[in-house]
Amino acid sequence: xxxxxxxxxxxxxxxxxxxxxxxxxxxxxxxxxxxxxxxxxxxxxxxxxxxxxxxxxxxxxxxxxxxxxxxxxxxxxxxxxxxxxxxxxxxxxxxxxxxxxxxxxxxxxxxxxxxxxxxxxxxxxxxxxxxxxxxxxxxxxxxxxxxxxxxxxxxxxxxxxxxxxxxxxxxxxxxxxxxxxxxxxxxxxxxxxxxxxxxxxxxxxxxxxxxxxxxxxxxxxxxxxxxxxxxxxxxxxxxxxxxxxxxxxxxxxxxxxxxxxxxxxxxxxxxxxxxxxxxxxxxxxxxxxxxxxxxxxxxxxxxxxx
Amino acid sequence: xxxxxxxxxxxxxxxxxxxxxxxxxxxxxxxxxxxxxxxxxxxxxxxxxxxxxxxxxxxxxxxxxxxxxxxxxxxxxxxxxxxxxxxxxxxxxxxxxxxxxxxxxxxxxxxxxxxxxxxxxxxxxxxxxxxxxxxxxxxxxxxxxxxxxxxxxxxxxxxxxxxxxxxxxxxxxxxxxxxxxxxxxxxxxxxxxxxxxxxxxxxxxxxxxxxxxxxxxxxxxxxxxxxxxxxxxx
Numbered sequence: 001x002x003x004x005x006x007x008x009x010x011x012x013x014x015x016x017x018x019x020x021x022x023x024x025x026x027x028x029x030x031x032x033x034x035x036x037x038x039x040x041x042x043x044x045x046x047x048x049x050x051x052x053x054x055x056x057x058x059x060x061x062x063x064x065x066x067x068x069x070x071x072x073x074x075x076x077x078x079x080x081x082x083x084x085x086x087x088x089x090x091x092x093x094x095x096x097x098x099x100x101x102x103x104x105x106x107x108x109x110x111x112x113x114x115x116x117x118x119x120x121x122x123x124x125x126x127x128x129x130x131x132x133x134x135x136x137x138x139x140x141x142x143x144x145x146x147x148x149x150x151x152x153x154x155x156x157x158x159x160x161x162x163x164x165x166x167x168x169x170x171x172x173x174x175x176x177x178x179x180x181x182x183x184x185x186x187x188x189x190x191x192x193x194x195x196x197x198x199x200x201x202x203x204x205x206x207x208x209x210x211x212x213x214x215x216x217x218x219x220x221x222x223x224x225x226x227x228x229x230x231x232x233x234x235x236x237x238x239x240x241x242x243x244x245x246x247x248x249x250x251x252x253x254x255x256x257x258x259x260x261x262x263x264x265x266x267x268x269x270x271x272x273x274x275x276x277x278x279x280x281x282x283x284x285x286x287x288x289x290x291x292x293x294x295x296x297x298x299x300x301x302x303x304x305x306x
Numbered sequence: 307x308x309x310x311x312x313x314x315x316x317x318x319x320x321x322x323x324x325x326x327x328x329x330x331x332x333x334x335x336x337x338x339x340x341x342x343x344x345x346x347x348x349x350x351x352x353x354x355x356x357x358x359x360x361x362x363x364x365x366x367x368x369x370x371x372x373x374x375x376x377x378x379x380x381x382x383x384x385x386x387x388x389x390x391x392x393x394x395x396x397x398x399x400x401x402x403x404x405x406x407x408x409x410x411x412x413x414x415x416x417x418x419x420x421x422x423x424x425x426x427x428x429x430x431x432x433x434x435x436x437x438x439x440x441x442x443x444x445x446x447x448x449x450x451x452x453x454x455x456x457x458x459x460x461x462x463x464x465x466x467x468x469x470x471x472x473x474x475x476x477x478x479x480x481x482x483x484x485x486x487x488x489x490x491x492x493x494x495x496x497x498x499x500x501x502x503x504x505x506x507x508x509x510x511x512x513x514x515x516x517x518x519x520x521x522x523x524x525x526x527x528x529x530x531x532x533x534x535x536x537x538x539x540x
Contacts, residue, residue: 224521
């Protein structure tokens with residue numbers, strides 16, 4: 001009888017201990033969701049730059065985010081025909097920093113060094129991302145995908161050129177593919193081909209749990225050499241507006257925990273209007289109407305102004 | 307070769323002629339690690355749930371009282387499917403298969419209490435469950451951080467990795483040594499077991515700050531306590 005009571009007592013003690021452990025776990029969802037809200041947000045947003053109404057509408061909305069302390073960097077496209085320049089100039093006037101992305105098609109058509117010269121003199125920018133996802137076969141991203149081997153040979157030459165001609169310029173490598181595990185493989189290929197020997201920011205796009213998990217494998221394997229390197233997640237986000245806040249609450253902390261990036265950029269401020277034109281990632285909708293609809297994450301960010 | 311030795315060991319342990327107990331065990335445990343970096347120390351805890359099939363020999367085989375094979379899930383917060391019901395759990399984040407051998411010594415006349423050691427090998431994919439970062443942004447936008455992570459030291463079979471969409475080199479293999487006190491109830495139909503153990507995991511530790519960057523990997527002994535409940539099934 002005594003032994004049964006003792007056994008029962010030990011069992012209850014264990015369960016009570018379990019309860020205490022669970023309650024005090026710093027990453028338990030109950031505490032994490034309530035306390036974090038959007039505190040994991042980092043102040044960077046990808047901005048598409050079509051001319052016309054979207055320009056003024058997006059910049060007006062960016063001012064709101066800026067006043068709330070929720071944006072200090074924006075990522076913008078650049079083009080050899082100088083389109084979208086107004087975004088760069090306005091961002092500079094507003095005191096926002098810009099990460100300018102040079103399209104692979106521009107690098108290939110004008111020659112890498114020549115394209116950089118032309119774009120550098122056209123667009124004011126604080127950091128230059130040399131190409132978008134190089135393996136992305138979406139024609140809107142790359143007319144032609146290239147291999148890591150080809151990319152790294154070109155980047156290596158461009159890096160040497162920029163360092164000698166524009167010593168103050170900060171370059172960012174092409175972001176690796178954001179879904180599935182191919183991005184991690186690509187990142188490792190970049191590392192093997194000398195990316196860590198260059199003083200550049202390492203860029204990743206991360207859109208899924210498998211991608212994050214596989215990035216962890218590579219980042220941890222190269223942890224020693226990555227120490228002191230800057231990592232930027234230049235795109236992350238959810239295509240379901242109803243999940244935007246949850247993405248910041250749940251995925252951002254995991255991303256920061258695993259990748260320890262200097263910055264995480266939300267894709268995107270606006271991803272098109274209505275029907276098939278809206279990719280769902282946008283913090284805003286109906287931008288072309290001139291009266292943007294602010295989606296829940298945008299509203300939550302404003303409501304938690306710093 | 308390793309696989310062949312492992313299978314041979316299991317076959318040798320099979321108690322073909324012994325009157326043995328077969329049980330299904332459920333285990334819950336709590337593990338806490340404090341890992342010291344140069345600039346920061348990182349403390350984190352996690353919980354695990356295990357289901358295992360255990361074979362206890364009536365007569366000891368060599369020095370063993372039995373062995374078990376099981377599956378372990380480490381509880382991992384953060385997968386709520388981002389507001390959706392689907393995808394709440396991912397098997398490749400903190401899932402392990404386990405193989406354990408144990409020895410029990412009876413400590414009461416009626417053999418209702420026993421005590422003994424066990425050694426387990428865990429093989430699985432930690433995913434991001436054991437990665438931890440303490441970080442602070444500097445005024446120049448750079449990040450000072452201390453990042454700790456398990457040194458993944460095993461491969462996932464290629465076909466499985468492709469099917470599951472994980473990297474082939476993402477697996478972790480490590481031992482756990484534990485001691486347990488067992489109480490047999492209902493004439494041995496139910497076993498209650500209290501256990502304390504040590505997980506031996508190689509961790510990588512990176513400190514990166516304006517003071518310098520330091521990297522080391524260190525074998526870490528991580529205490530764990532828990533409870534196992536077993537029901538005789540054959």
